[in-house]
Amino acid sequence: MRWRQALLIITLLVVAVVIELTVLAPLPWWGATPPLVLVVVAALAFAFGPVTGAVSGFVGGLLLDLAPPAVATVGLSALVFTIVGYALGRVFDADERPLWLTTVVTTMAAGASVIAGAALGGLLGDERVRWEDVPGFFAAIVVYAAFLSLLCVPGIRALSRRVVPESFRR
Amino acid sequence: MRDLRRARLVLALLILTSITLIIIDLRGGSGGPLQPLRSVAAAIFGPLERGAAAVVSPVRSLVDGVSSWGDQQDLIDELQAENERLRVAVDTNAVERARVEALDALLGLASDVSIDIVPAQVIAVGPAQGFAWTVTIDVGSRDGAETGMSVLNGGGLVGRIVSVGPDTATVLLVVDATSTVGGRLAGSAQIGIVAGSGRQDLLTMQLLDPLAPVESGDVVVTFGSQGGRPYAPGIPIGVVESVTGTPGQLTRVANLTPYADVSTMSIVGVVVSQDRVAPRPTVSAVPLPTEPSVSGG
Numbered sequence: 001m002r003w004r005q006a007l008l009i010i011t012l013l014v015v016a017v018v019i020e021l022t023v024l025a026p027l028p029w030w031g032a033t034p035p036l037v038l039v040v041v042a043a044l045a046f047a048f049g050p051v052t053g054a055v056s057g058f059v060g061g062l063l064l065d066l067a068p069p070a071v072a073t074v075g076l077s078a079l080v081f082t083i084v085g086y087a088l089g090r091v092f093d094a095d096e097r098p099l100w101l102t103t104v105v106t107t108m109a110a111g112a113s114v115i116a117g118a119a120l121g122g123l124l125g126d127e128r129v130r131w132e133d134v135p136g137f138f139a140a141i142v143v144y145a146a147f148l149s150l151l152c153v154p155g156i157r158a159l160s161r162r163v164v165p166e167s168f169r170r
Numbered sequence: 171m172r173d174l175r176r177a178r179l180v181l182a183l184l185i186l187t188s189i190t191l192i193i194i195d196l197r198g199g200s201g202g203p204l205q206p207l208r209s210v211a212a213a214i215f216g217p218l219e220r221g222a223a224a225v226v227s228p229v230r231s232l233v234d235g236v237s238s239w240g241d242q243q244d245l246i247d248e249l250q251a252e253n254e255r256l257r258v259a260v261d262t263n264a265v266e267r268a269r270v271e272a273l274d275a276l277l278g279l280a281s282d283v284s285i286d287i288v289p290a291q292v293i294a295v296g297p298a299q300g301f302a303w304t305v306t307i308d309v310g311s312r313d314g315a316e317t318g319m320s321v322l323n324g325g326g327l328v329g330r331i332v333s334v335g336p337d338t339a340t341v342l343l344v345v346d347a348t349s350t351v352g353g354r355l356a357g358s359a360q361i362g363i364v365a366g367s368g369r370q371d372l373l374t375m376q377l378l379d380p381l382a383p384v385e386s387g388d389v390v391v392t393f394g395s396q397g398g399r400p401y402a403p404g405i406p407i408g409v410v411e412s413v414t415g416t417p418g419q420l421t422r423v424a425n426l427t428p429y430a431d432v433s434t435m436s437i438v439g440v441v442v443s444q445d446r447v448a449p450r451p452t453v454s455a456v457p458l459p460t461e462p463s464v465s466g467g
Contacts, residue, residue: 069302074192
């Protein structure tokens with residue numbers, strides 16, 4: 001099969017998880033931590049479509065649920081990111097879209113993922129969820145996701161074209 | 171059309187798998203069927219996080235330095251003032267101290283309780299939007315870390331270890347909303363339960379005795395558990411900021427400011443043992459020297 005594609009996706013997601021937890025999260029950001037893993041999932045969905053988007057979302061979310069210091073319920077981020085990956089892949093199947101549009105859609109997905117994560121956590125009885133924090137997280141994540149997607153979406157698209165050109169022969 | 175059907179099938183399968191994982195994890199809790207999965211992730215991501223942290227730690231300290239630039243002068247002034255106050259306090263307390271030292275020596279407390287601390291570095295932090303206050307430190311089971319050990323820094327209690335990998339351990343910080351610590355007011359020895367609030371600058375302490383005298387400025391230390399786990403006794407937690415409720419009311423809660431600033435933490439210590447070197451000597455009542463008997467008379 002397309003093992004190079006699988007290898008590329010796994011590598012990108014592992015690197016994103018490590019960077020998010022060790023580089024981004026310890027720094028004193030305003031509001032929330034920049035959602036690098038989510039943006040990488042979005043970029044992969046834009047590059048490869050809904051199937052790869054959903055699989056990348058599942059894997060990325062699961063890694064984020066499992067990599068230390070995660071203590072939340074396993075599968076929560078996986079569920080949210082799967083849906084994000086699928087939806088973005090559906091919206092942008094095959095065609096290359098303008099950068100501003102991918103950026104806007106990524107920020108919307110990032111904002112939705114914050115609310116979905118808090119709602120799911122609350123529904124499952126996670127006593128950590130504080131709804132008064134959610135508006136701040138939402139505002140911060142939307143801004144960070146916009147910046148990150150400006151970098152990641154074109155970058156990962158170009159990388160994907162080089163590593164797995166056969167996926168882009170249309 | 172075939173592609174779309176396939177995509178929907180994949181989506182449905184992945185959603186189902188996620189929900190299954192969530193249910194298994196919720197039912198099993200810690201040590202449940204997903205524990206091996208977490209252990210594998212810790213074994214793989216531990217070394218990766220250590221490596222990444224080693225690369226970026228100079229950058230991080232630079233950013234921390236720059237972001238706290240404006241506070242430095244204030245801090246120096248504050249410390250100088252505090253120094254003065256402390257010097258006066260030390261001078262006036264010399265007599266008290268001598269007495270306390272004598273008592274300590276009598277009970278053998280000072281030498282009998284030894285705390286061994288393994289220094290560790292914080293290498294990863296949970297994303298803020300996950301609501302959990304947890305960090306990864308770079309000591310694991312190979313360094314003697316075990317689940318339940320207390321973690322502290324120069325300020326005070328930081329948290330406790332909730333899971334251990336070969337090279338790393340996950341620490342649940344005291345400010346996490348699910349964290350509870352047995353606390354004791356250092357002055358009056360009243361006990362209570364110190365719970366995290368999910369905010370980095372606030373802890374709440376529920377006093378067991380609703381009539382307990384407590385006021386702002388009181389220091390709270392850990393109550394301690396058997397064997398020093400999950401918390402070793404006597405570690406400072408925080409200082410009382412305000413008290414809600416009046417004496418006698420059923421729920422009387424003190425709001426604390428934690429001593430350990432979890433947002434700028436880099437070096438912490440893991441309390442690996444708190445063994446008594448020798449059993450504590452008993453203090454037996456020594457018969458008072460009798461008056462020299464005067465013979466004759």
